[in-house]
Amino acid sequence: MTKTTVSVIKADVGSVAGHVVTHEKILAKCRENLGKALDEGLLEDFYVTNCGDDTELIMTHRNGEENEEVHKLAFDTFMDATAVARELKLYGAGQDMLSDTFSGNIKGMGPGVAEMEFKERPSDPVIIFCCDKTEPGAFNMPLFRMFADPFNTAGLVIDPSLHDGFKYEVYDVMEHKKVIMSCPEEIYDLAALLGTISRYVIKHIYRKSDNEIAASVSTERLNLMAGKYVGKDDPVAIVRSQSGFPAAGEVVEPFAFPHLVGGWMRGSHNGPLMPVAQKNAHPIRFDGPPRVIALGFQIAESKLVGPMDLFDDPAYDRSRALASEIAEYMRRHGPFEPHRLPADEMEYTTLPGVLEKLEGRFTDID
Ligand code: F6R
Ligand code: MG
Ligand code: MG
Numbered sequence: 001m002t003k004t005t006v007s008v009i010k011a012d013v014g015s016v017a018g019h020v021v022t023h024e025k026i027l028a029k030c031r032e033n034l035g036k037a038l039d040e041g042l043l044e045d046f047y048v049t050n051c052g053d054d055t056e057l058i059m060t061h062r063n064g065e066e067n068e069e070v071h072k073l074a075f076d077t078f079m080d081a082t083a084v085a086r087e088l089k090l091y092g093a094g095q096d097m098l099s100d101t102f103s104g105n106i107k108g109m110g111p112g113v114a115e116m117e118f119k120e121r122p123s124d125p126v127i128i129f130c131c132d133k134t135e136p137g138a139f140n141m142p143l144f145r146m147f148a149d150p151f152n153t154a155g156l157v158i159d160p161s162l163h164d165g166f167k168y169e170v171y172d173v174m175e176h177k178k179v180i181m182s183c184p185e186e187i188y189d190l191a192a193l194l195g196t197i198s199r200y201v202i203k204h205i206y207r208k209s210d211n212e213i214a215a216s217v218s219t220e221r222l223n224l225m226a227g228k229y230v231g232k233d234d235p236v237a238i239v240r241s242q243s244g245f246p247a248a249g250e251v252v253e254p255f256a257f258p259h260l261v262g263g264w265m266r267g268s269h270n271g272p273l274m275p276v277a278q279k280n281a282h283p284i285r286f287d288g289p290p291r292v293i294a295l296g297f298q299i300a301e302s303k304l305v306g307p308m309d310l311f312d313d314p315a316y317d318r319s320r321a322l323a324s325e326i327a328e329y330m331r332r333h334g335p336f337e338p339h340r341l342p343a344d345e346m347e348y349t350t351l352p353g354v355l356e357k358l359e360g361r362f363t364d365i366d
Pocket of ligand 2: 015018
């Protein structure tokens with residue numbers, strides 16, 4: 001049987017009002033372009049959605065990861081959507097498109113990419129997470145808990161098909177290096193790396209017993225790629241579930257705790273990651289708080305069956321209430337850490353200018 005590839009490619013190409021939410025005409029343009037690719041046979045299926053000001057192209061096909069035609073389709077689609085955004089004078093039109101010519105692979109050109117190729121099981125549930133106002137490291141804690149923490153994933157303890165554990169591929173996004181670590185043996189070493197969320201980020205997770213792909217995350221960091229701040233790197237992730245992977249309920253369970261992530265207001269503040277229904281994925285208060293949505297699909301002969309909007313659930317009401325309370329608490333810190341990010345992680349800063357003004361006024365402390 002031929003394998004199925006799931007490609008999730010996302011970009012912020014403009015929003016209304018300010019950096020809040022993608023426009024319906026952007027989504028319509030994306031659906032039109034992907035619809036043509038479906039008719040022409042490049043894609044098997046697609047679903048277009050948005051989390052805040054980020055537009056996500058969820059695509060299935062049989063061409064494998066890093067396929068030039070699929071990446072070009074996403075690139076051209078975001079360029080066409082940018083034209084729509086410019087016409088409507090949407091805010092930040094084309095903000096994530098770092099180049100206007102495609103050069104073989106969309107990676108490094110602005111958009112974020114998470115992909116995986118697998119041979120379909122008799123039934124293959126896949127959950128796609130999309131975030132706004134945060135960074136790829138936002139997935140570190142939830143993915144650590146999903147695939148390595150028995151207090152989250154009961155299956156690691158009681159299900160023989162999960163009991164061997166999982167391997168994590170971790171990127172050092174500063175040094176452009178990667179390492180593979182095996183759990184449960186290296187669980188403490190892994191936590192030591194993943195705790196530095198702005199630098200070490202999970203790229204892939206594999207099942208140890210057979211190397212089967214379990215999760216894939218977009219790790220692009222726009223600010224590092226462009227050498228200057230051009231927009232945030234709001235991440236997406238694909239996670240496979242059930243029968244040898246964490247159950248759907250174990251996959252979404254870590255998000256019940258709205259952990260603190262970087263990326264709120266000017267990409268320069270920490271705030272709680274609030275799990276919301278897609279219809280509520282419009283960060284407003286102080287441009288936030290950061291949001292995550294979870295769309296559950298069944299993959300059937302490369303077709304997307306669904307989605308089920310997994311955080312559209314009263315069971316997450318308390319997490320949202322807690323996130324609002326944490327947001328309130330963090331906001332009271334105003335411009336002080338730990339609400340404001342450490343100086344070297346801020347995406348906007350006046351500090352060099354302030355220090356320049358004070359040059360000559362600093363004197364030695366006796
Ligand atoms: C962008 C974002 C926002 C902006 C902020 C300032 O995704 O999250 O918090 O950083 O609204 O935007 P500018 O500088 O465009 O006015
Ligand atoms: Mg924006
Ligand atoms: Mg965004």
